[in-house]
Amino acid sequence: MFNQSKIVGLPVSRIDGPLKVTGQAKYAAEHFEPGMLFGSIALATIASGRITAIDTKAAERFPGVVKVYTHENRPKLAYRDKKWKDEVAVPGHPFRPLENDRVLFDGQPVAFVVAETPEAARDAAALIRADYATDEPHTDIIAEQHNSYEPPVARMKQFLPPPPRGDAEAAFASAPHKISADYVIEGEHHNPMELFAATVLFEKDGELTIHDKTQGSQNSRDHVCGVFGLDPEKVLVKNSFVGGAFGQGLRPKHHLVLAVMASLDLSRSMKVEMTRREMFYLTWRPSSVQTVSLAADAQGHLLSVMHHAVHATSRYEDYQENVANWTGLAYKCENAKLSYELAKLDMATPGDMRAPGAATGVTALETAMDELAYEVGVDPVDLRVRNFIHRDQNQDKAITSKALHACYREGATRFGWSKRSPAPRSMRDGHDLVGWGMAGGIWEATMAPAEATAQLFADGKVIIAAAASDIGTGTYTILGQLAAEEFDVPIEQVTVNIGESALPKTGVQGGSWTAASTGSAVQKAAKTVIKTLLGHAREMEDSPLAKASEDQVVIAEGRLVLEANHQTGIAIADIMHAAGLSSIEEHAKVAPDMMSMMTFAAYSHSAVFVEVKVDEDLGIVRVTRVVSAIAAGRILNPKTARSQIFGGVVMGLGMALHEEGMIDHRTGRIMNHNLAEYHVPAHADIRDIEVIFVDEDDDKASPIGVKGLGEIGIVGVAAAVSNAIFHATGKRIRTFPITVDKILESETVQ
């Protein structure tokens, strides 16, 4: 099916690694121009209301300040919502900075100060005084879930629940074993280490070169062109290096609009870098409340699954993600009822954060499955095995591949699951209660339309190009590997050009689809180059390849040869010389196979096993071991792939134990808007994590057999931790993060 791997599939070190470890990789705020200006944003100090007066005099007088913008003097920008909607916008009215006197969320920009130095901009912004007419804020999902509603306009139709199948309520009522519970997950903030920033270089003739922190340079470019009515030919956006994003960089942020606005208004180059605090007023993982009800027969076969999910959105947009549907497709069950609603809060619009929807919905489902395992009295792994299905019952489609049994088997073996004593509080290590828990994970394996070019030079050098981003995922490296393999050259000979809006079109980097999409485009472009090369070779005098067809030839050691007999062939340099060429460049485009999508659904799967040790008196939880077994199709680079899973697991541990945006609901303001009080996992929190990639062949999920790895690593992790805590302590905690206070306050149930 695939070429014998020569470099694809090997643990190649990142080709951009030396630049990153020596400080030479330049991120969005790290570009300079003499005389450039700096912007700083003044923030609203209420969550809901109106600005009644804004005093900018002190800021304007401040030495070095060039101009202060508020809603009262902001240059006119696009009027229609359509112009503000980016490639991954959600239904509603996109946020427009400094549009009017309305305050929609805590930390909303109320003024933008432009100055000769960053310090002057920052200090002057602190002198802005706004008076407000404050409305009562509503920021508590627990209270607002009662005002929930079904999204009137779907972001994507597959996020909406399918119609009920069977009769889930009747089956639940008559089942011998059942559980039903509410699960609350507090809002989370992405907090990539790099601050959102844009450097806008104002070129002659008003052309702009923008270094933006974004997961899609073309999305940022198109957004800027929509808002400012600019010609896309005259705006170049680069994101060569992106210091993490996790979904927060999918939609363009207001720093970009403000930076471009001032640059155009003042005909100067501009730099805007957010503060860490401002990172909390952007997109976030919405707080959610879910009810999951499961029923089973005496052997644990599911008779009924029901899942109702409500999560937060803003006043101005209906952010949506797929939360509840996983419950209808993860396991075999003839009776399913799924529902999904939103609740408006006075907060910024939430956005996709690593495994959006699944991280939330599967956490509830997989905790519920553990509860059901105890209710029925079967092992949690066995319960899942008994309910295995190789079909998506929501869509009534076959699954392209599902090596989940191998995940259970290999993960359990590596973890030592068979030595688990099932009763809660039955395992100890000195003063610590020991708990072993597990959960399953699932994420959709998608590909998006993508384009790429490949250029092969007579001397064997290769250049590949696509607009795609590398947000830490390893995109540079895997694209280089794919090209190196097709052209049979060392990866050092391949130049990978990505992270620039003028390059061949790709989607934003999200949804775990970049490897499948851009990777397939690169491979196709390379194959097209070989086809063109063959065309020239066949025209040569006495060509040994005169009768060869494209599926019979490959490149090996600098020659175009018959795959069956490498002796027969011609040196690439000779073919190009004969054709009068110094290089061959081809463009390719790939898109999902619509026919296949009508019949098949594609998902990546996982099983994650967790050991916790809980201090019996203090309730302190330490995650001492994690084994994550992943079925995600073909692994292009086990080294970068493993890192992707580490990242998901670590963020999942944060979700389980640490991360929550704390809001003072009386004021609607976020209280812990810094990295000392919003806890993300640190070195000492993370012990040994083991990653297993099980074998999985898939020729339908994408042309190169890849399913994607960016999300699957986090899915199920928080549930596995919560299940392990239950096993350790006998306390079933259904509100995340599971902090010490919740452990100490909750009762032991078994």
Added chain:
Amino acid sequence: MDTALAHSAFPTSPLSLTINGKAHSFDIHPWTTLLDLLRSDDLQLTGTKKGCDHGQCGACTVLIEGERINSCLKLAVTLDGREITTIEGLGAPGNMHPIQTAFVEHDAFQCGYCTPGQICSAVGLVNEGHAHSREEIRELMSGNLCRCGAYTNIADAIEDVLGKQGTHPYREAAE
């Protein structure tokens, strides 16, 4: 007193620093942090990262005479005459410091933004000589956050370098 007036009236101070082995002289305002000075148009040593500006994330870690510090918490004027080493001073792409090499080999980073701080911190940790186990590496590296979750590989990289240093107590402790 008018704050703006105070700002403009405030004198600059002369400052001499040795940065990555090279002598520099500045006239700077007292509020300029070492981090902002390094990342300024003048020096453009942007390998040192700004992640929080509050000493909470460690991305701005540099070495002052071999000791690791958060450069966002140091006012530059307080460092007259000191020797600063940034990530750029440790090594360059064809000539990397052993810790930099180990980070690449072990894939001890993903997005790369916390990485210079992690590496400077790791060099400081080795200099301190207090880390004798994997647990101690983790504890003593906890001032450097990595949101990509590369901790396991960072520990591997540092352990690898400590283990290769024959004279270092790490090896004795491990054996």
